[in-house]
Amino acid sequence: MTTGQEGLLNIKKMRTILVHKLYDFWDKKITIRDFENWFLSNINQLESDLPEEDYLNLVNFNYFEKYPDLNLINTFEYLLDWSDYERKKIIFILESLKNKDESFIRAIYEIYEMSFRYSFFNEMAYKCGIVSAYDFDKVEEYIVSLSENEKNHFVEIFYDEANSYSKKIIKWIDEGKITFDVKREANRLIYSYNDFN
Numbered sequence: 001m002t003t004g005q006e007g008l009l010n011i012k013k014m015r016t017i018l019v020h021k022l023y024d025f026w027d028k029k030i031t032i033r034d035f036e037n038w039f040l041s042n043i044n045q046l047e048s049d050l051p052e053e054d055y056l057n058l059v060n061f062n063y064f065e066k067y068p069d070l071n072l073i074n075t076f077e078y079l080l081d082w083s084d085y086e087r088k089k090i091i092f093i094l095e096s097l098k099n100k101d102e103s104f105i106r107a108i109y110e111i112y113e114m115s116f117r118y119s120f121f122n123e124m125a126y127k128c129g130i131v132s133a134y135d136f137d138k139v140e141e142y143i144v145s146l147s148e149n150e151k152n153h154f155v156e157i158f159y160d161e162a163n164s165y166s167k168k169i170i171k172w173i174d175e176g177k178i179t180f181d182v183k184r185e186a187n188r189l190i191y192s193y194n195d196f197n
Contacts, residue, residue: 010048010049011049011050011051013049014045014046014049014050015050015051015054015079018046018050018054018058018076018079019076019079019080021035021038022072022073022076022079022080023080023085025069025072025073026073032063032068032069032072033063035063035072036063039058046058054076054079057075057076061075069187070186070187073184077184080184082182082183082184082189083179083180083181083182085182086180086182086189086191087173087180090114090118090169090173090180091170091173093107093110093111093114094107094111094166094169094170095166095170097159097162097163097166098163098166100152100155100159101151101155102143102151104154104155104158104159104162105139105143105146105151105154105155106139106140106143107162108128108158108162109139111124111125111128112125112128117191118191118193119195120169120172120178120195121169123165124162124165124166124169127161127165128158128161128162128165172195176196177195177196178193178194178195178196179193179194179196180192180193181193181194
């Protein structure tokens with residue numbers, strides 16, 4: 001492990017990268033094999049820049065056990081802040097509404113899906129026309145099926161309204177008027193939040 005000011009910066013950077021990889025794994029953006037390959041391809045840097053506990057947990061983890069998914073998250077639970085993760089995820093989705101492309105459409109549907117969990121999204125979901133449920137698991141199929149004109153029309157109809165709500169919700173989050181309290185139980189997250197508006 002490195003020491004000194006530069007070493008502390010390297011530790012923070014590598015821990016941040018590790019945490020992002022764990023969140024990507026939780027979100028199923030990467031598999032256990034992808035995670036293991038990332039670890040193996042960066043093993044020297046991880047050994048020198050991570051705290052010993054983190055590094056030894058990576059080395060000693062059994063990537064070939066029968067059910068490694070939950071155990072990987074359990075092993076590194078001490079690094080994961082689920083409330084901060086949810087806050088950043090929501091802000092990322094809201095900021096995706098600035099884009100006039102497929103990510104805008106995807107974000108609208110994600111907001112609709114989250115409106116069942118967070119009431120502060122209800123008005124936004126309603127105003128943006130997502131009042132009838134679309135099968136969320138098939139959003140990617142839906143987006144691919146749209147012509148460029150249809151995608152542009154979708155964005156054009158909802159862009160101003162969605163961005164107005166997006167700015168308002170981000171402001172509330174930044175001002176602490178909306179806070180998140182997210183806990184993990186086994187393989188699912190339990191969501192709660194405080195809305196001080």
